[in-house]
Amino acid sequence: MYCDNCGEIFDPGTIRSDIFFNKPHKVIDELETPFGSIKVWINGKIVPFRYRIKTYDDPEEALAPTVTMHIIDIDLSQLKVGDEIFCGFDKDLLEYNDGDERSLLYSCENEKQIMGLCAYDPYEWDLDNCCFQLKERTSKGFGYCIVSDPNQFDEKKNYQSKITSLAAAWLTKDEYNDADLVMNLALTCVIG
DSSP, rough: OOEETEEEOOOTTTOOTTTOSSOOOOEESSEEEETEEEEEEEEEEEOOEEEEEEOOOOOOOTTTEEEEEEEEEETTOOOOOTTTEEESSSSSSEEEEESSSSSEEEEEEEEEEEEEEEEEGGGOOOOGGGGGEEEHHHHHEEEEOOOOGGGOOTTTTTTTSSSSEEEEEEEEEEGTTHHHHHHHHHHHHHHH
């Protein structure tokens, strides 16, 4: 299996802590955020996932803060047709914010902070190039279903066919007067 655009070959189905996705990553069981923990469930069971960080600077806005994006990569290579994946919170927090042909952004906020959770959405893209569909988007997070055998895809030809990625980012509201817009742009750049 080929990893992201770096071309590294690795054994599908194993979560290796030494694989990189253009940036070093680690394997964790949950991502702590100011709004609670984000987890990944496969068929109702909490599973570890690859975690990496990417930063985004808006070149048009010199005073805008650097946005740190926390990226969750879910390896689908050992799943089978009908398996279900859910990534999100165990409580209702999120509201629909925005989307495009490849991503959906949900967000939540409190008096001091705003957070976005962005998911890859292959419905609008090309289902012939990936093994999963986004089946559920709720105030808790995003649910996917495996619709084709992941091993039928050649990762050299079908980018991101066996991995789905979600990104979370949070800012304090006083960092930027339009934090919602900055976060939307940053998250869409990562996933879309």
